[in-house]
Amino acid sequence: DAGITQSPRYKITETGRQVTLMCHQTWSHSYMFWYRQDLGHGLRLIYYSAAADITDKGEVPDGYVVSRSKTENFPLTLESATRSQTSVYFCASRSSGANVLTFGAGSRLTVL
Amino acid sequence: DAKTTQPNSMESNEEEPVHLPCNHSTISGTDYIHWYRQLPSQGPEYVIHGLTSNVNNRMASLAIAEDRKSSTLILHRATLRDAAVYYCILRDVSDQAGTALIFGKGTTLSVSS
Numbered sequence: 001d002a003g004i005t006q007s008p009r010y011k012i013t014e015t016g017r018q019v020t021l022m023c024h025q026t027w028s029h030s031y032m033f034w035y036r037q038d039l040g041h042g043l044r045l046i047y048y049s050a051a052a053d054i055t056d057k058g059e060v061p062d063g064y065v066v067s068r069s070k071t072e073n074f075p076l077t078l079e080s081a082t083r084s085q086t087s088v089y090f091c092a093s094r095s096s097g098a099n100v101l102t103f104g105a106g107s108r109l110t111v112l
Numbered sequence: 113d114a115k116t117t118q119p120n121s122m123e124s125n126e127e128e129p130v131h132l133p134c135n136h137s138t139i140s141g142t143d144y145i146h147w148y149r150q151l152p153s154q155g156p157e158y159v160i161h162g163l164t165s166n167v168n169n170r171m172a173s174l175a176i177a178e179d180r181k182s183s184t185l186i187l188h189r190a191t192l193r194d195a196a197v198y199y200c201i202l203r204d205v206s207d208q209a210g211t212a213l214i215f216g217k218g219t220t221l222s223v224s225s
Contacts, residue, residue: 035215040217041217042199042216042217042218043199043215044215045214059214090155090156092155092156099144099146099161099203100161101156101158101213102158103155103156103157104155105155106153106154106155
């Protein structure tokens with residue numbers, strides 16, 4: 001199906017474990033983004049990517065790692081999860097020159 | 113980036129028009145005004161955007177003040193499914209570096225039947 005998909009939708013992990021959240025889009029959009037959403041903070045940008053092999057930090061990048069070896073995939077890795085990273089994570093994409101962001105359904109991560 | 117200010121919450125009745133305000137007094141001449149909304153347990157979705165002139169689409173209308181320091185998202189007939197958080201965001205049209213939209217806390221719209 002065309003669109004942007006995130007996996008897993010729900011994940012429970014323990015402090016110190018590595019977790020990877022996947023994001024896949026079928027439109028070949030150049031730009032992809034990772035946001036986290038916490039109560040009282042709205043959406044905050046973690047990392048973004050303008051193209052394959054090009055990534056840059058957003059507002060809250062600490063504790064996260066991203067890669068973009070293929071245009072359609074933009075995984076987000078928490079190398080050593082902490083409780084403060086319990087959140088809902090949203091991936092988004094847009095095409096070059098376009099104004100509209102399209103979001104995935106989100107991944108709810110709980111770190112115990 | 114220029115900032116926006118929105119009320120924390122608003123209430124409406126079903127089938128009535130809703131006017132969601134947004135102030136952006138420091139807007140620059142190259143900033144587009146975007147609106148997104150987020151339904152419960154979903155990712156944000158695009159609603160509408162504009163630069164200077166008022167804009168209409170199937171979801172809503174965007175009224176932009178002549179001085180561009182404020183704008184209003186208009187839902188012509190609210191339905192229960194319009195209950196969501198509405199975000200007003202500015203994006204510089206000259207920004208080619210791919211920087212993302214910066215979301216604030218938005219306005220939580222409640223719709224009663």
